[in-house]
Amino acid sequence: MSPLKIKKGATSHSAYDLRPSFSDKEEQHTLAVLVENEPGVLARVIGLFAGRGYNIDSLTVAEVDHLGHRSRITIVTTGTPQIIVQIKAQLGRIVDVHKVNDLTVEGPSVERELALFKVQGTGDHRIEAIRLADIFRANVVDSTLESFVFEITGTSEKIDAFAELMQPLGLQEIARTGVAALSRGN
Amino acid sequence: MTKAMTGARMVVQALIDQGVDTVFGYPGGAVLPIYDEIFQQNSIKHVLVRHEQGAVHAAEGYARSTGKPGVALVTSGPGATNAVTGLTDALMDSIPIVVLTGQVPTFMIGSDAFQECDTVGITRPCTKHNWLVKETDKLASVMHEAFHIATSGRPGPVVIDIPKDVQFATGKYTEARQVETHYNPQVKGDMEMIAELAAAMETAKRPLFYTGGGVINSGPAASQLLRELVAATGFPITSTLMGLGCYPASGENWLGMLGMHGLYEANMAMHDCDLMINIGARFDDRITGRLDAFSPSSTKAHIDIDASSINKVIKVDIPILGDVAHVLEDLLNVWKARGRKTDKENVQKWWHQINDWKKVDCLAFEQKGKVIKPQYALSRLEELTKKHDRYICTEVGQHQMWAAQYLGFEDPNRWMTSGGLGTMGYGFPASIGVQMGHPDALVINVAGEASWLMNMQELGTAMQYGLPVKQFILNNERLGMVRQWQELLHGERYSSSWSESLPDFVKLAEAFGAKGIICSDPDDLDDAIMEMLNHDGPVLFDCLVEKHENCFPMIPSGKPHNEMLLGENADVANAIKSDGAVMV
Ligand SMILES: Cc1ncc(C[n+]2csc(CCOP(=O)(O)OP(=O)(O)O)c2C)c(N)n1
Ligand SMILES: [Mg+2]
Numbered sequence: 221m222s223p224l225k226i227k228k229g230a231t232s233h234s235a236y237d238l239r240p241s242f243s244d245k246e247e248q249h250t251l252a253v254l255v256e257n258e259p260g261v262l263a264r265v266i267g268l269f270a271g272r273g274y275n276i277d278s279l280t281v282a283e284v285d286h287l288g289h290r291s292r293i294t295i296v297t298t299g300t301p302q303i304i305v306q307i308k309a310q311l312g313r314i315v316d317v318h319k320v321n322d323l324t325v326e327g328p329s330v331e332r333e334l335a336l337f338k339v340q341g342t343g344d345h346r347i348e349a350i351r352l353a354d355i356f357r358a359n360v361v362d363s364t365l366e367s368f369v370f371e372i373t374g375t376s377e378k379i380d381a382f383a384e385l386m387q388p389l390g391l392q393e394i395a396r397t398g399v400a401a402l403s404r405g406n
Numbered sequence: 407m408t409k410a411m412t413g414a415r416m417v418v419q420a421l422i423d424q425g426v427d428t429v430f431g432y433p434g435g436a437v438l439p440i441y442d443e444i445f446q447q448n449s450i451k452h453v454l455v456r457h458e459q460g461a462v463h464a465a466e467g468y469a470r471s472t473g474k475p476g477v478a479l480v481t482s483g484p485g486a487t488n489a490v491t492g493l494t495d496a497l498m499d500s501i502p503i504v505v506l507t508g509q510v511p512t513f514m515i516g517s518d519a520f521q522e523c524d525t526v527g528i529t530r531p532c533t534k535h536n537w538l539v540k541e542t543d544k545l546a547s548v549m550h551e552a553f554h555i556a557t558s559g560r561p562g563p564v565v566i567d568i569p570k571d572v573q574f575a576t577g578k579y580t581e582a583r584q585v586e587t588h589y590n591p592q593v594k595g596d597m598e599m600i601a602e603l604a605a606a607m608e609t610a611k612r613p614l615f616y617t618g619g620g621v622i623n624s625g626p627a628a629s630q631l632l633r634e635l636v637a638a639t640g641f642p643i644t645s646t647l648m649g650l651g652c653y654p655a656s657g658e659n660w661l662g663m664l665g666m667h668g669l670y671e672a673n674m675a676m677h678d679c680d681l682m683i684n685i686g687a688r689f690d691d692r693i694t695g696r697l698d699a700f701s702p703s704s705t706k707a708h709i710d711i712d713a714s715s716i717n718k719v720i721k722v723d724i725p726i727l728g729d730v731a732h733v734l735e736d737l738l739n740v741w742k743a744r745g746r747k748t749d750k751e752n753v754q755k756w757w758h759q760i761n762d763w764k765k766v767d768c769l770a771f772e773q774k775g776k777v778i779k780p781q782y783a784l785s786r787l788e789e790l791t792k793k794h795d796r797y798i799c800t801e802v803g804q805h806q807m808w809a810a811q812y813l814g815f816e817d818p819n820r821w822m823t824s825g826g827l828g829t830m831g832y833g834f835p836a837s838i839g840v841q842m843g844h845p846d847a848l849v850i851n852v853a854g855e856a857s858w859l860m861n862m863q864e865l866g867t868a869m870q871y872g873l874p875v876k877q878f879i880l881n882n883e884r885l886g887m888v889r890q891w892q893e894l895l896h897g898e899r900y901s902s903s904w905s906e907s908l909p910d911f912v913k914l915a916e917a918f919g920a921k922g923i924i925c926s927d928p929d930d931l932d933d934a935i936m937e938m939l940n941h942d943g944p945v946l947f948d949c950l951v952e953k954h955e956n957c958f959p960m961i962p963s964g965k966p967h968n969e970m971l972l973g974e975n976a977d978v979a980n981a982i983k984s985d986g987a988v989m990v
Contacts, residue, residue: 242721256588259538260526271531302717309714315535315555315589 242302248277249304249324250331250401253293256316257283264314265293274299274307278333278376280398290318296376296399323401331401335379336361337370341390349389356382367392413542414439414573417506420549422449423582426477428468428842429453430461434481436508436521439573453842453871456863458485460835462492462563463861465503467839469496470822471797473625475556476503476839482510483521486567487528491829493563494532498826499648500623502561504552511571512540525567534562540569542577550582551589559591560712561623591711595728595736603683603707603724604741610681610705611752612759613641616664619648619825620686620710622818624730628652629818631734632685638738639748642760644672646687647810648825655814661760665693666961667807670768670970671760673959676701677967678759684708686730689720690826699966709733768959768972769811778928780805780880780951784812784852787878790935794848796820797840801833801857804886804957809852831860834877838864841873848876848939855881855948856905865918868944876938877946882953883908890956915946926950 255261262281269276278296297307304322311320323329337358339349346368353360353370356378362369367390372382376399383394411419417440421429430453433441444452455461458480465476480489486507496503510519526538535555537548545568552564607613615636621628629652636643636659643653644664653660662669664676676682682704687693694700700720707724708716716725726733773782798813799822800806806823815821822840824832837851851858858879868875882905889903912922921941925934925948938945961970 260530263527264530267531302721306714306718309712309716309718313560313712313714318588 242300244300246298246300247304247324248296248298249322250329250399251295251297251308251311252321252323252401253295253311253317254319255291255293255314256318257289257291258316261291261314261316262293264316265295265311268310268314269295269297269307272310274303278398280400294399294401321403323403326403328404329401330404331375331399332373333376333379333397333399334371334373335382335394335396337372337382337386337391338367338393339370339386339390340367340392342366345389349386352382352385352389358382409579410576411579412439412443412574412576413545413568414443416542416546416577416579417549417568417573418443418447418450419579420546420582421477424550424553425474426450429477429479430455430464430468430839430842431479432458432461432481432485434483434485434508434521436482436510436570437479437485437506437568437573439570440479440506440508440568451842452479453838453867455835455838456866457861458488459491459831460838460861460864460867462489462503462505463495463829463832463835464839464842464864465505466492466496466499466501466832467799467822467836468843469501469503469839470622470836471819471840472843473819474843475553476501477506478503479506480508481521482508482525483523486523486525489565490528490532491827491831493529493565495824495827495829495832496563497532497534499824500561500619501563502556503563504556505563505565507565507567508573509538509567509569512569513571515569525565529565532563533565534560536565536567538567538569539572542572542575545572545577546580547585550580550585551587554585554587555589558589560620592727593711593729593732595709595726595733597736597740599724599726600733600736600740603726603737604744606681606705606707606724607639607641607683607741608744608747609749610641611749612675612679612756613639613681613683613753614675614679614704615641615643615653615683615685616645616676616687617643617649617652617685618646618687620688621649621652621730622686624686624711626818628686628729628731628734631731631738633657635734635738635741638741638746640753641683641748642675642757644668644675646690646693646825647823649687650810650821651815651818654816656816663810665690666695666963667811667957667959668961669811670766670959670972671763673961673967673970674763675760679704682706684710684722685734686710688715689718691719694720695961696964696966701967766972773928776927778926778931778949778951780808780882780955781812782928783878783880783931783949783951784808786931787850787852787935788813790932790939791848791850794939795844795846797822797837797844797847797849799823799833799837799840799849799851801851801853801860802828802830802887803854803857804882804890804955805852805854805880807887807957808880813852830854830857832857834858834861834875835864835867837875837877838867838871838873841875842871849874850876850878853877853879854886855879855883855908855911856885859909862914865915865920865944865946869919872943874941874943874945877944878938879911879946879948880951881908881911881948882951882955884953886955887957889954893954893956894962911946911948915944920944920946922946922948924948924950
């Protein structure tokens with residue numbers, strides 16, 4: 221082996237994590253993947269999901285530590301528990317991946333998504349749109365005489381609900397960022 | 407102290423520092439600076455192959471037989487794309503190789519330049535890791551890290567793509583010891599799990615070791631510890647195709663290979679055991695057969711360095727993440743400390759059962775008449791070569807399975823075959839790589855005529871470097887394995903499974919300046935094999951064998967282990983149902 225500085229001994233990874241209790245029901249999990257900010261790292265992660273046929277419900281990525289050269293990828297995925305375990309193990313195998321956390325099972329976490337909504341309309345529709353936006357704590361970030369652009373932050377469910385309400389009121393376009401998530405407390 | 411040098415020089419320096427003595431390669435525009443450096447030194451031998459696929463398989467053969475990483479060097483574009491099959495092969499079988507590819511200069515990347523291709527994009531899914539190095543200052547550290555990643559954890563192929571301007575430019579050379587890496591896979595297993603396995607071994611009535619390529623990849627110590635453990639416990643042991651040699655074929659507890667074309671006793675034991683100890687194998691579909699009927703009543707332990715192998719297809723009860731040698735060492739110690747207990751009485755009964763299965767003698771065959779049976783050819787080859795310092799490669803097909811069944815492997819690293827990818831054309835270049843690593847050994851490639859033709863150009867390489875590789879071709883004039891499946895599954899409609907317009911192999915050998923031997927009479931076989939062995943140089947041995955012999959035993963696809971077909975009289979036509987036929 222090449223003479224590298226290799227830390228000796230076992231890591232904190234326990235084999236008990238590998239002991240399964242599998243059901244066949246599909247579950248949605250939010251995974252936080254801390255990666256080396258290298259060219260191609262996102263392609264590796266996406267290629268893994270595409271190549272092995274896993275689902276991506278949502279994916280966000282950005283650098284989170286400039287000096288440490290780290291990016292965080294948040295992936296929301298759906299699968300049976302066995303597949304979820306497999307996805308985490310496969311992600312952990314990518315050389316550029318430092319850490320994989322399953323926020324869905326590792327204690328409480330918060331999830332947020334930001335979305336921009338363009339809603340077109342006049343008269344009552346316009347009034348109703350602004351009223352609902354207020355209830356949902358959405359901000360108006362652009363407005364013309366016949367349209368608004370709302371900015372809304374919240375869980376994916378909240379954004380889904382907002383979209384449903386805006387639909388009959390002249391919803392034209394939505395842009396969503398996908399989920400960002402963090403574990404709560406320490 | 408950091409030295410300044412050109413990128414091309416760094417490549418050669420890093421190879422030397424990593425202890426590389428042999429590089430298999432093929433030049434082209436994008437690697438000319440590296441070839442220029444190779445020309446001006448004497449530490450590293452360069453073997454000019456005749457096709458880049460050959461370079462990668464040769465590097466695999468070298469790696470598998472020496473335990474050291476193999477190295478290949480190819481040019482950009484077509485050189486890189488030709489390497490893809492070998493990379494995928496190495497990924498599937500966890501073979502540590504480092505492949506260096508040339509690339510167009512950085513300022514031309516993305517412009518569809520001559521011989522440009524997206525090498526890191528194309529090879530991303532077929533490497534363990536890859537790099538496009540855009541700065542000469544980073545080249546040396548990437549080279550060192552590449553060797554570390556290829557060889558540690560679960561080994562595998564890596565690619566370093568080096569643009570031509572990076573090779574010409576001057577930069578700082580980083581020494582291997584200055585390189586930091588975060589890639590340090592866990593090697594020690596969890597002690598509580600190991601104790602749990604030891605406890606399970608103490609009470610098992612029908613235990614079985616199921617070993618695989620991971621034992622070989624873990625290094626010679628792993629095979630040694632495995633032998634100790636088997637001797638100490640008295641448990642039976644079987645192995646996958648990739649694990650042959652980790653336990654000696656002549657060993658008392660050996661049941662032979664298991665799986666689709668494995669031995670009856672091995673598969674029956676797998677089906678009936680109550681404790682399965684998987685050591686470095688991965689529950690491949692060639693092993694498990696029908697998943698829901700796979701070893702239904704066993705507690706399953708699995709030792710593997712790759713967490714993604716554990717619970718991937720088969721749910722296990724005692725997962726142990728770690729390197730085989732490390733885990734076996736701890737397991738042996740724990741088991742001894744607990745008093746070396748086993749359920750002797752029941753294990754004894756288990757052996758009686760196994761010995762009954764052995765009496766079926768599933769590999770029996772009769773050599774009658776004037777046509778050589780492939781099984782007979784391999785039995786004679788075994789008899790006449792087993793005392794040699796011998797390395798065996800194979801191609802892919804029936805001959806490969808017969809070689810696994812009829813040749814005996816006493817030690818690890820002596821058996822080079824394409825298991826996961828099943829790459830026809832692997833064996834010949836692999837044998838060249840093996841011979842480079844073991845100049846004085848007897849290296850034989852057991853081939854099918856069709857597979858052998860896939861990389862036959864490498865006969866030029868063998869001649870140029872005086873590599874006395876023996877190509878033992880079981881010539882059935884058929885794509886035998888395909889033909890067998892067509893017989894069993896497609897109503898004997900032999901669609902395109904003939905080897906027509908075959909060359910005269912003797913003349914072909916002679917055209918390259920090699921020796922050709924043809925043999926068709928069983929009575930001449932021994933003399934012909936001796937002639938092959940006694941010739942100091944590459945030999946092409948055209949062994950004309952029975953054309954429609956089938957490879958048995960066989961677990962038909964979609965069937966459990968205890969429904970295996972044993973021979974020509976088996977009810978083959980009815981054995982495979984349509985749901986099994988969709989599987990390959
Ligand atoms: C590159 C490649 N192409 C196709 C196949 C499918 N295949 C598997 S075995 C086989 C026939 C091999 O024929 P031969 O080398 O003569 O061996 P035999 O089975 O006759 O011993 C084929 C075509 C393969 N494994 N690899
Ligand atoms: Mg053939």
